[in-house]
Amino acid sequence: MIDTDCAVIGGGVVGLAIARACARSGRSTVLIEQHATFGSETSSRNSSVIHSGIYYPPASLKSRSCIKGRQLLYEFCTQYTVPHRQCGKLIVATNTNEEIRLEQLLKNGLQAGLTDIQRLDRHEVQQREPELSVTTALWIPSTGIVDSHAFMTALLGDLEQHAGIFATRTKVSHIRRLNQSFEIYLSNEATPLRARHVINSAGLHATQLASRIEGLDATHIPQMQLAKGHYFEYSSKSPFKHLIYPVPVDGGLGVHVTLDLAGRIKFGPDVEWVKKINYDSSPERMVSFYPSIRRYWPTLPNGSLQPAYTGIRPKLTGPGEPAADFYIQDTSTHQVPGLICLYGIESPGLTASLALAEDVLQRINRSP
Numbered sequence: 001m002i003d004t005d006c007a008v009i010g011g012g013v014v015g016l017a018i019a020r021a022c023a024r025s026g027r028s029t030v031l032i033e034q035h036a037t038f039g040s041e042t043s044s045r046n047s048s049v050i051h052s053g054i055y056y057p058p059a060s061l062k063s064r065s066c067i068k069g070r071q072l073l074y075e076f077c078t079q080y081t082v083p084h085r086q087c088g089k090l091i092v093a094t095n096t097n098e099e100i101r102l103e104q105l106l107k108n109g110l111q112a113g114l115t116d117i118q119r120l121d122r123h124e125v126q127q128r129e130p131e132l133s134v135t136t137a138l139w140i141p142s143t144g145i146v147d148s149h150a151f152m153t154a155l156l157g158d159l160e161q162h163a164g165i166f167a168t169r170t171k172v173s174h175i176r177r178l179n180q181s182f183e184i185y186l187s188n189e190a191t192p193l194r195a196r197h198v199i200n201s202a203g204l205h206a207t208q209l210a211s212r213i214e215g216l217d218a219t220h221i222p223q224m225q226l227a228k229g230h231y232f233e234y235s236s237k238s239p240f241k242h243l244i245y246p247v248p249v250d251g252g253l254g255v256h257v258t259l260d261l262a263g264r265i266k267f268g269p270d271v272e273w274v275k276k277i278n279y280d281s282s283p284e285r286m287v288s289f290y291p292s293i294r295r296y297w298p299t300l301p302n303g304s305l306q307p308a309y310t311g312i313r314p315k316l317t318g319p320g321e322p323a324a325d326f327y328i329q330d331t332s333t334h335q336v337p338g339l340i341c342l343y344g345i346e347s348p349g350l351t352a353s354l355a356l357a358e359d360v361l362q363r364i365n366r367s368p
Contacts, residue, residue, distance in 0.1 A: 007195035010202035012043035016155040017357035023164035045311030047258040050144040051348040054109035069355035080154040089143035089243035092134040174212040200341040220334040225315040229269020232305040238265040255292040316344035
C-alpha cells in the first residue's frame with residue numbers, strides 16, 4: 001500500500017519548489033522537514049539575490065537552471081505578489097588583474113546567452129554610483145532581489161492548495177527500498193511512510209541522509225564541504241541603489257553589497273571552511289571586511305558595520321578547487337528506482353529553484 005506518490009525530504013526553497021511541482025502534477029505529495037518551519041538553514045541565510053547566471057560555465061546545470069529559474073522566479077513573483085525588485089548589479093574591477101577577470105566574466109555571460117550585459121568605464125560607473133572608486137564594471141540589469149521568506153510562503157501555500165502535506169519537526173532515521181516503493185522511517189511515527197518516489201533535497205544534510213538509504217551504494221554519495229559566510233550590516237543610510245559585487249574569489253562571489261527591499265544594505269559573505277554546522281557569528285572577522293570593501297568604496301566609515309547573520313553553503317569541492325556544478329542523481333546513476341538525490345545545491349539555488357523543480361519532475365515522469 002502506497003501512502004504517497006512523492007516524499008520530498010528537506011523544506012528549503014528547492015524542496016518547497018519540488019514538492020509544489022509534484023503536487024501540481026496531480027501526485028500525492030508529502031514534504032518532510034526536520035525543523036519547525038521551512039527554510040531554516042541555507043534558504044534563509046543568504047543574500048536573497050535573483051542572479052543573472054553570468055558566473056557559471058554555459059553548459060552547466062547551474063547556468064541553465066539559473067537563467068531559466070530567473071525568468072520563472074520573476075513570473076512567479078508577479079503572479080503571486082511576492083515582493084521583489086529588479087535593481088540591477090555592478091560587478092566592479094579596481095585594477096588590471098581584475099579587469100582581465102571581468103572580461104572573462106563578460107565572455108562567459110555572452111556564451112551563456114545573457115544579452116543585457118554592458119561594459120561601463122569609470123565615468124559611467126560613477127554616474128550610477130558616485131561613491132564607487134573603480135576602473136571599470138559590468139552592468140547586469142536582469143539581477144534583482146526578492147523577499148525569500150515571502151517566496152517560500154507562496155510556494156508552501158500553492159503546495160497545500162494542491163493537497164500537498166508539509167510535515168515539520170520530522171526527522172528521517174532511515175529509508176528502505178521495498179518492492180516498488182520506499183519505507184521511510186520517521187522520528188515521530190511508529191509506522192513508516194510508504195512512498196513511490198523519494199526526493200532527497202536535504203541541502204546541508206543531503207549526503208548524511210543518502211547514507212541512511214538502504215540499497216544506495218556509498219560510492220555514489222559525494223563528499224560534502226561546508227563553506228561558512230558572515231554577513232555584516234551597514235548602520236547608516238545606504239549610499240547605493242544597486243547591488244555591488246567585486247570579481248569572484250575562491251569559494252564565493254566576494255564580499256559584496258546586498259540591498260534589501262527596504263533599502264538597507266549588508267556586506268558579505270566571506271568564506272570560512274568549517275567541519276561542522278554552526279551559525280555563531282565571529283565579530284573578529286569584521287576586521288577583514290573593511291579593507292575588502294574599501295577597495296571599491298574607499299569612504300566606508302570606521303565602526304559602521306555590525307554583525308547580521310551567518311550562512312553555510314553545501315559545496316562539493318573544497319579550498320583551492322574549481323567550483324562544482326549542481327548534481328542531481330537519479331536511477332541512471334545509482335540504480336535505485338524512484339530515488340532522486342540533489343547534492344551541492346548552493347548559490348544560485350534560490351534563483352534556480354523553480355527550474356530545478358521542473359528538472360526533477362521530468363525525471364519523475366521518466367521513471368518506471
